[in-house]
Amino acid sequence: MSTPRIANVFTVDPAELIESLAEKLKTYSEINPPLESKYWKTSCAKEFPPEDSELFWFIRSASLLRKLAIKQNLGVRRLRKIYSSNQKKGHNPSHSRPAAGKIIRRCLQQLEKAGLVNTIEGIGRKLTPEGQSLIDKVAHELHRAKSGE
Template identity: 35%
Template sequence: MMGVFDVPARFLMETVSKDLKEKKTVIAPDFAPFVKTGAQADRAPQDPDWYYVRCASILYRILKEGPLGTESLRSYYGGRKNRGTKPHRHYKAGGKIIRLALQQLEKSGLVKKGEKGGRTISPKGQKYLNDMSRVASEAAKGYVKKVRVYKKASKADSEIRDALRRGKKEGEGKHDDAKNKKKKEGSE
């Protein structure tokens, strides 16, 4: 069985945000196309469906980190403000957007109020995210995580490196023999 954490988060967020929009589980407020996400932002988001992506992200974070309130989510979604020549400073995200998203997710039954404050994922929300992870796993099948492959150093390269190290300790000019040796190997 495919779980929420078995799928790359990018694919899960895309799937959940599309589903939230299509089923009208959450409805973007009228001011969403015009508002910035916080005081640190220069402009409103470019993506017209950014509100649904934010709701999906909030739902995922509540699942991942347990009971979360508006203030902790504001800190998470905040960012650094460009203050010109003054040093950068972290600003919190706007609270209205997060508060409205939490209220809509709670109204739809995906999250519930926690015993000690904040919001936690409800059983319905857990089932919803598990179902969406199965759908997202289909989209992620062609996804291959890029892995860096390092070229194994040749013997000439390691000799040059060793000669350079010795040259720094003993004096200059010791690495010329290793360079000439590599040139000879390359021309053969």
């Protein structure tokens, strides 16, 4: 199978895209993990917070950008469902629990300050042209590096 000519969010490996986007987001001064975020769990179903909370913050922000590029107009409630996890209950059946809304909301607010995401009243959040351009540039760089090998 030949590699596609167009590089976008759909044609590159999601893990590589999120990792590269996280590195790009570190250059934005508006995107910083809050000091108290090292104590936050990502869901009520989780036992412990992430080991590296600073790295997690940039990875979650990059992942949110990718989700918004794939599915336009997502709100915090829908994103909580997307990032949900199963709660372990011993011998009892596990149940799905939504992700922490505060983390998602704070990431989206920082992405909005950086000019990458826009809020549409009553609908949710949407990528701005700058946000779409950033994702396309990173995808193009990954595609070029992969095809150059």
